Amino acid sequence: MGLFACLWGCIQHPDQETIESIDPLDSGRVELKVQYAQGFDLKYQKNGMHIVTHSFGTNTPFADSLQIGFSNGNEQDENSLNLTAEGLRIACQSSTHLSFIKALNATDKVCALCGIKYVTDKNLQNTLAANQVIEICQGEGVLMEPLLAAEPDVYLTYPFQSTSENANDVLGIHDLFIAEYLEKTPLARLEWIKLFGVLLEKEGLAKKIFDEKKTLYLDNQSKAVETGQTFIMNLPFQDNWYMPSSQSLVVNLIEDAGLSYLYADEKGTENILHSKESVWSDGGVSDYWIIIAARPAQFSMDDLISEAPAYRTFAAVQKNQVIFCNTSQVPYFTRGVLEPEIMLKDLLFATGQIEQHDPVYFRLLQ
Amino acid sequence: MKLKHGIVITLLVSATILLVITNLSIGEAEIPFSSVWTILFGATGENPVWSFIVENRLHRSIAAVLAGGGLAVSGLILQVFFRNPLAGPGVLGITSGASLGVGVVMLGGWGLTASFGTWSHILAGLIGATAVLILLMVLSRFVRSAVTLLVIGLMLVFLMSAFIDVLYLWANESSTREYVVWGLGSFEGLSRANLGYLGAFVILPFLGTLLLVKPLNSLILGPDYAASVGTNLKKVRLLIIVITGVMASAITVFCGPISFIGIAVPQIIRRMTIASNYAILLPIVFIAGSLLGVAADIVVRLSANALPLNTVTALIGAPVIIWVIIKLNKQHATF
Numbered sequence: 250m251g252l253f254a255c256l257w258g259c260i261q262h263p264d265q266e267t268i269e270s271i272d273p274l275d276s277g278r279v280e281l282k283v284q285y286a287q288g289f290d291l292k293y294q295k296n297g298m299h300i301v302t303h304s305f306g307t308n309t310p311f312a313d314s315l316q317i318g319f320s321n322g323n324e325q326d327e328n329s330l331n332l333t334a335e336g337l338r339i340a341c342q343s344s345t346h347l348s349f350i351k352a353l354n355a356t357d358k359v360c361a362l363c364g365i366k367y368v369t370d371k372n373l374q375n376t377l378a379a380n381q382v383i384e385i386c387q388g389e390g391v392l393m394e395p396l397l398a399a400e401p402d403v404y405l406t407y408p409f410q411s412t413s414e415n416a417n418d419v420l421g422i423h424d425l426f427i428a429e430y431l432e433k434t435p436l437a438r439l440e441w442i443k444l445f446g447v448l449l450e451k452e453g454l455a456k457k458i459f460d461e462k463k464t465l466y467l468d469n470q471s472k473a474v475e476t477g478q479t480f481i482m483n484l485p486f487q488d489n490w491y492m493p494s495s496q497s498l499v500v501n502l503i504e505d506a507g508l509s510y511l512y513a514d515e516k517g518t519e520n521i522l523h524s525k526e527s528v529w530s531d532g533g534v535s536d537y538w539i540i541i542a543a544r545p546a547q548f549s550m551d552d553l554i555s556e557a558p559a560y561r562t563f564a565a566v567q568k569n570q571v572i573f574c575n576t577s578q579v580p581y582f583t584r585g586v587l588e589p590e591i592m593l594k595d596l597l598f599a600t601g602q603i604e605q606h607d608p609v610y611f612r613l614l615q
Numbered sequence: 616m617k618l619k620h621g622i623v624i625t626l627l628v629s630a631t632i633l634l635v636i637t638n639l640s641i642g643e644a645e646i647p648f649s650s651v652w653t654i655l656f657g658a659t660g661e662n663p664v665w666s667f668i669v670e671n672r673l674h675r676s677i678a679a680v681l682a683g684g685g686l687a688v689s690g691l692i693l694q695v696f697f698r699n700p701l702a703g704p705g706v707l708g709i710t711s712g713a714s715l716g717v718g719v720v721m722l723g724g725w726g727l728t729a730s731f732g733t734w735s736h737i738l739a740g741l742i743g744a745t746a747v748l749i750l751l752m753v754l755s756r757f758v759r760s761a762v763t764l765l766v767i768g769l770m771l772v773f774l775m776s777a778f779i780d781v782l783y784l785w786a787n788e789s790s791t792r793e794y795v796v797w798g799l800g801s802f803e804g805l806s807r808a809n810l811g812y813l814g815a816f817v818i819l820p821f822l823g824t825l826l827l828v829k830p831l832n833s834l835i836l837g838p839d840y841a842a843s844v845g846t847n848l849k850k851v852r853l854l855i856i857v858i859t860g861v862m863a864s865a866i867t868v869f870c871g872p873i874s875f876i877g878i879a880v881p882q883i884i885r886r887m888t889i890a891s892n893y894a895i896l897l898p899i900v901f902i903a904g905s906l907l908g909v910a911a912d913i914v915v916r917l918s919a920n921a922l923p924l925n926t927v928t929a930l931i932g933a934p935v936i937i938w939v940i941i942k943l944n945k946q947h948a949t950f
Contacts, residue, residue, distance in 0.1 A: 366787075367788065387784075486796065487804055487920070488803045488916075488920045489920055522919075523643075524642070524643035525671075526643045526668050526671070527643040527644055529664045530643070530664055530668065533664055543789050557667070558667060559667030559668070559671070562663045562664045562667065577789075
């Protein structure tokens, strides 16, 4: 025990990296403003900038921040992150983070990732392998030793297991809570690309991507006609049928396509739990049934009905208005986050509101 | 059959029927009892989906009856054979063997499900359960103490669990989730075809137990006595392997690894009936297992599925097992 106590007392942590950076406005970098997203703020300061991520609404409270310093001969904050270092190294807890980084052509900055084996994009797999990206997770748990071995400058993580409202950096690594999944609208979630743009010194590209996609999304949204047709969502898991909250991103996306959520009156930000029986009994009247689930490649209407013959009584099945997003075949949870304008167009096409479109994520189940 | 046994059987059958009717009548979808009744006899309800809902409730009730009864009978036979009141498909690792088999298919993948469908799960579960049973049979030759054999069974449970943990490393998220939920146990969602398979894999082996009545009666006084009265122990051992292995693995495949019913029910019935004739005990234990299965399913449904099936069976079964251990201790059993 004495030996352990001695060893424990002897461990010294190195100081955080010191700052040697630039003034963003002097370097031609674009100052970004947050328009839709509620979960993060970008605060420009004299000596750098402050990125704040936080909960909002009725979510479990949390907050985190990252000070990014700029060297102008002023006093530097020891907790700042030096963005000008040639080889900025990022560790990500989610492949969604990786999608944002990939969109900004900065995959080479990623040094560690959770769930490398779940990356389905072959090119991305090859890039990760070539860059010797380290796996940092076992199951859903993060392994500290591989994380430390990867020597990241910043660790992007979920606030799932946060035990305090204000996160503290651990083990000498700058961490930052990324909770883009809590946003309520597709554009708000997409806007998190600006945060990644700041981290990667690619504000201009981030702004360009966001502005282009926003324009396309709003253009598609303007084509939607509110017909009053209703929709329900997803599939049961044993006896439980989780419907997304009426305030959720996916429901807002579908409502932007002109449909009305059958459970719009149910309050709360969490998924709504219904029993299978109650959905069979009450939800079957819905005009559309939109399913986001993992199924085999050639999953058909017959396959759906074979899962539960009761589906034959559903109006959406009888009218051939089941819209399916097969997450085992399309990157809905990763690249899809960055392509809300395509998802909206898919939905408009599936509901017959536009013609001539090759659907990517959502298509009518045949 | 004594009058007392007749009364016990009548009471158990009546209670089981009553609980099945309750299970058919309750649920989130409010279907009038008269409609439930007419739908059961072929009429269509006011709402076309009601017939599917009633059918779903009927399927899960039948699954509960079959699985509860099958597990209880498996437990009874194993308790006699191993001369251990704590023996059962769960404790001896048989259920874990079946779980490992199913885990290999579900978590290991290799396209088995795509190629062979439900049969891949059944075969894998059967192989896993039978492998563990054979191993136990072999080990039982070298171990005299029944309690030691029980401890070996528990070690096999841990061993299977370790193999399953290794499989998790290769599994993707959806397979892992599917396997974890399956592991919580449920009588829900069996299709008509799967219910048919479950029925065949439980009822046929149960009928096979009728061949075991005489040997089981003789085994009460020990294997030496059984051999002296002409019981072919090798043949009995093989029959027990096949019967309990098939029943436990089929139930595990279709309903998940359900714990405690296999141990608790035989103990309760032994105390209730004071019967030693297995011609009476086997049907009584089957019905009592069915009763407990349906009761557990009703509790699960009344909790809006908040309580997993295994939690409910543990809440009922664990106190019974503690009680058995205390009684064993009083009889100077040693660990």
